[in-house]
Amino acid sequence: MAGTYCIGLMSGTSTDAVDGVLADLSAPSIQLLAQASLPLPPALRDELLALNTPGADELHRAAMAANALADCQAAVVQSLLAQAGLSARQVQVLGTHGQTVRHAPENGYTVQINAPARLAERCGIATVADFRSRDVAAGGQGAPLVPAFHAAYFGTDARRAVLNLGGIANLTVLESPVRGFDTGPANMLMDAWAQAHLGEPFDLDGRWAARGHCQPALLASLLADPWFARVPPKSTGRDLFSLAWLHSHLDRPGPQGARCAPADVQATLLELSVRSIADALQRHAAGVQEILACGGGALNPVLMARLRDALAPVRLRTTADEGVPVQAVEALAFAWLAHAWLQGQATGLPEVTGARHATVAGCLYPA
Incomplete structure (x- = not known):
């Protein structure tokens, strides 16, 4: 029987690499099929860190950084597919967190640099992103997500x-x-x-x-x-x-x-x-x-x-x-969160974030 293949991508607050996993989420248990990590190019890492503070021409720089990050993410996806011996058509969904550069839920917003439309286009896989915003809109912290x-x-x-x-x-x-x-x-x-x-x-x-x-x-x-x-x-x-x-x-x-x-x-x-x-x-x-x-x-x-x-x-x-390598947990979480979006499952939890109600986290970019 065909599995429920999902990919998760994460580049965390350390801003050092894109970590990715490909997992089979078929019941009864999650199976990790492939894991890959790609260090961020030094110039991109420096730019992502610089964008955490106000600077000149931020909108253009953020957009270009998002495109460069998506290209790194796409390379990780290709590595995962090759390891698992799967094609993009066999993957049900891809979840990408992006890179947080502002997090101000007290002001009603959080910003993750990401280019999910570019990633969906590059990989040919339906992509779920922007996991924090709905919870923040419901009065929550938007974090932690996992x-x-x-x-x-x-x-x-x-x-x-x-x-x-x-x-x-x-x-x-x-x-x-x-x-x-x-x-x-x-x-x-x-x-x-x-x-x-x-x-x-x-x-x-x-x-x-x-x-x-x-x-x-x-x-x-x-x-x-x-x-x-x-x-x-x-x-x-x-x-x-x-x-x-x-x-x-x-x-x-x-x-x-x-x-x-x-x-x-x-x-x-x-x-x-x-x-x-x-x-x-x-x-x-x-x-x-x-x-x-x-x-x-x-x-x-x-x-x-x-x-x-x-x-x-x-x-x-x-x-x-x-059974989960320590550097695979967060990426695996975003594979699971993306699949939860497809199921309409609420993963923004009021007990965690303080939101007024539970929310379905993320937005879908079709393949």
Whole structure:
């Protein structure tokens, strides 16, 4: 019997690559058939990061960046099809998140750079995109998007949670109804600091952070930001947690930024990720006994070791233990979300986003 073949594409807050999966969503279980990742060209990555802040000729630059991103996405799709031995005609739907450059649900909007019509044309596959806007229109945060998928794949059990360690960390509590919320930065600030001081896109295996020493005064200053004290539903991104935000703390009069070596700042940023996650778990999900980690941060042994210490006695594993590679979870979620759109299934959940009602997330661009 023919499968229900769906593709999901994700380029997250870390803005490092397009990750893609091709999966068979036929009942009774999801099967991952192919996985591919394509690093973003440096010029495109720089432009996407630059578009997070106001600048000249933004409309033209954003449109050109969207086209370039779609071309990268199309290359990933072709790789997935080749791996799985399938043709585009056999794929039911493709889901693409795009690249968030503004996220301001309090002002009634969120912006993801994307060119889904171009992608549908290039690939010959019906494409679902713009997953956040309907929830925001219903008064929600539009984020996080993946808790409905987490519950569908990993099941509902209030003792378990899924922790996505992407640019931003978000936590899904697998109770019924499922809950989810952002906890703060995971890799985003560490990546930006490494790029600024090492000229590298990220701190490989957390080695640089491991050479530094956490600075208590700086950590306390960072954790004092009012965002961390907010109760869910809540979401965030580069609009808040940017290098400018970090420098606003480093440059304040007082001990927090005085003579901080760059490696010490990196160690402090890693501890910020750990502490903000641990604090959010204690405040908002105290019944959780086991966490499944995913995202790029799950491959950082220093970050994972610190999380195990800080979260104890909560058990920390990864989604790989449940059959999903840590860097495939979000892309798989967008394959599932696109298929849910075809079924008319509501995946924008009020318990997660704070919207007035559940919504069907996304818009379809036919093949």
